[in-house]
Amino acid sequence: MTMFRKAVVNEDDFPIVAVAERSDLRKRDMNEIWDQSLPVSHMSQPKLTRLKQLLYLRHITDGTLNRFNVRAISSLDGLIFPRYTVTMEMMGPQVRPNGLKICRLVETINMTTIADEIMPSGNAFHGMSGYHLVRQADSEIVVTLNEADAMAIYQASSKLAIVLPEIAGQFNIDLFLPYLEEFGKVIVWFPPEKHNRAKQLSKRLLSSQCYLISPKTSNNLRAAETLSIPGKGRELVNGVIRHGEVIAHKYVDTLPMLRDAVRSYVFGFDRQNVGLVQWKRFSLLNNYLKGFRMGEVTLLTGPYGCGKKTFLCEYALDLCDQNVSTLWCGLEMPSTQIVATMIEQYARDTFHKDISRQQSFDYWYDQLSQLPIYFSRFTGFTKLKSLVEVIEYHASAQDIQHVVIDNALLITEQGQKSVFTELKRLALARHLHITAIVHPRQEFEDGVSVPSSLQGSLEGAYEADNILRISTHMNKRQSYEMEKYFQIWKNRNVGELLLGYAIEMHFDPLSKCHSLTNVYLELMHSESMAYRLVASAKQM
Template sequence: MHASQPLPMPSSRLQALYNSQLLDQPDNAVLQYLTETRGLTVKTLRKYGIGRAKYSFNNDGAWEPVECVTFPWIMKASDVSFQEELRGVKHPVEDPSSFLTRRIKVRALENKAWQRLDPAGGGWGFFGYHTLDGADKSQPIVVTEGEYDAMAVWQATGIPSVSLPNGCRSLPVEVLPLLEDYEKIYLWMDNDGPGQEGARVFSQKIGLGRCFMVQPTLENTGCLEFADLPKDANDALLQGHDLKRIIMEAKPVPHEQVLSFSDLQDSVLHEILHPEKYEGTKLPSLPKFSAVVKGLRRGELTVVTGPTGSGKTTFLGQMSLDLAEQGVNVLWGSFEVRNTRLIHKLLQQFARQPLPKGDPSSADKLKDIAKRFGELPLHFLKFHGASELEEVLDAMEYAVYVHDCEHIVLDNLQFMISRQNLATRSGNSNFDKFDAQDIAIEKFRKFATERNVHLSLVVHPRKEDESSRLGISSIYGSAKATQEADNVLILQKDNQKKYLDVRKNRFSGDLGATEIFFDRATNRYTEAPTNHVVTPQIINKAPKASIEDHWGKYFSSQLTENR
């Protein structure tokens, strides 16, 4: 279905105003930060059109205007027209060779987590793309993770450099044609796990044959310790390294199925020295639980289970919002609850207050919540109930490629699996639910690994005595689900108490349970004032006992190590 209107763009005068507010008003805090803290020259700032403006951000319920750095996505009018034509919109321009500001990325000076794209709903572009104008397409260009890195590369080397529109998390398909004619592209992502993995993923989108991965090493920087290596290009500039040498020693992206130790050596040693950089994305609303699982990492499969009414969907909704609010692209597959009901629940969790049901006078308030919710990188599968496994995987593949989804929630496996469809396809009338479930889990495991996404999969438990606590063996089906899973989470119920119980954690081996409390007004979970973490080995000794009776009124704050 074709769009009818071009995507919104900033006012033609806005970019010039922001640039003037930065460079023509001396002694401002933004200019001081850029030149002194980031080491960028006024020439570089002018080249990239950097600006200064005030934008308002929500600070604990109050909108606060703050000083911001503005990063324009400047591109030729002909490129804007081409993007719109791909959307099915005619967008003629008077001068195709003129430059337009496609969008402006805004980042608060004091709080880097406060970011915005202006206008909302606008198109995609590269920061610094206008600097490629006139460049020899047979010569290399550099694509960096952040804006400061792109400017650092150009300032130090003169090599045309652009940055990704949304860090290492996203490379929208709308910008891929902009790189189509360049023969050699150097990807300089952050020197950590997510950054290097992002480089590998993006190289597959751009084309493996023309991509090279830039990585600072002891040899090309002269550093004596791995801990001293620069994190990114801007760090390399500030530390006085030879950025051109680092770039020229970039290596082709290795075949993902054929590696040598030399391909992995720097990454392995870096992970050993900086394990905290390889932990996953934390859930700010559940910090104690996050401390046990060490965040949620890409490439892993998490199996979530719990008795009926234990709050699995509520927990996963809160988890997906925690991730999306940090910029993680999330795909929801709700096979049991229709999307309209699911989004109703998510809206209340997002608002952190009761929604104004049946109150037409609060329509504007509800629209404001919906508008802010709509800016989150959340996507939803349309499937409901029994669905073809291959069709679900195909939709997931599309979402990962087009929307760069890096966390997928599937709720739940039993509702999704169609025994009849799988039996028909297999030609075996004895093809039972266990077989169907094992096939699905095997394919989901493979998908999470090969597409480097975190997949959270709900699998219902067997029917057991409600007074018994659930364990790994309680999960419905064969043992394949828990064998393939990197993490196994159980929402335990004990009378009026609930616990998030980590029963498997392949990353660190830390296990334990954290008591959680349900807030009906916000439809969210909160944690106890103290760390309610215990060893699951103790739990298993008395399967009939009450959780509180067995664990005691007070809990140890020590994590169980099972490495």
């Protein structure tokens, strides 16, 4: 007896053929479902009402459903949302869909839910709901992620609205771009929980083309939810669309994008303007500089011998004592002498050549050692590249926030790059503050003055955010005593300037400490001319 066995064909042996056959079968099924579909009006009112509730369609009219070609499946227990890649303008009013989204009502004993099915396949792109309404003359479109929102927008504003579908659970932007690039304006209104996808899409569109509706603008509501607000849904939908924020180039801001930052600046809420810390030893500076800020470059200048280095030691010590991690780059004076000055300023006492004070010295040196301050070993002329490498290393290793350079004119650079341009870049890139001593190109006869041109008088003046100057003045009325004043020549970001006026500055030679007195002295150049205090200007 001859035995015959029924052949079993494994589709994996013919994958391309099997997939093609399945695809054709699903497409035939889809066409059959569409051909057998019925107008929504054929559904029973209770089922239609329940479907509308579950699909956020309660406020969508029959006219809008018809415009989107929404139909009922033949069993009358579900709705069909057709998807298109071609338009009625191209193919005529009987244009057939390329895909279907079928939403069936599933009723159990305890609940009623919706079962979704994508035909012919959920793993491929088969068009977008609402796309059939596109006309060649249309220059504006609103994109959403679901049918209810697209129809709500269309119904409230008469604006063209389409649905960008998920493909196999993924949001593939490349599939939609060819369809969106033809529009001059694309408004993106996604559900609040999908706002990240909206931002992803906006980055791929032209900056002048894309308008993004943020959760804040939409009050954390979808378009369908906004439309359902009693009495004013239509008005609110249009208002949200009008306030969509244009997505500019990554290096360009729009006025709506700047609103919160400007509000913070104007009303003083922004900590960046207030500063990381406030000065304690020199609290008067807070009235003008408002605080010590990151990302800035400050220059300290003044005539030779006026005490710039000694003041800067205490200035840095004040910040370091508030846990501002500091790197001192002393190119002009050995670190030994700098620390010797700092310890006396920290103790507010002197130890100079007094052997009996060694125990007190050790105590205060131990206290000083607790502060986060480091000293570079560079001396004399130093290459810019070498200095930057050290600063960048310590910015990462010790989280340096303040870099002090004495004297910046000892930094050498052979190329075309400006030393101060590089220091400004470093301050911004590493989010730190650089304070540098710079000697002026020229001295002023009266010791206290206002330069007619900062750029011409001081190296690095253009790049600097702040310029502080110690002035000296010989008081001929009081036994030719040398008086010191403190001026603020530049204060780019916040605060005030002290130009023709100055703060009186007192120096204690024993402790090497300074104090700033809240007395403003008008600095006269002649009997007929005096520079006035410029109080509210920001020098740009």
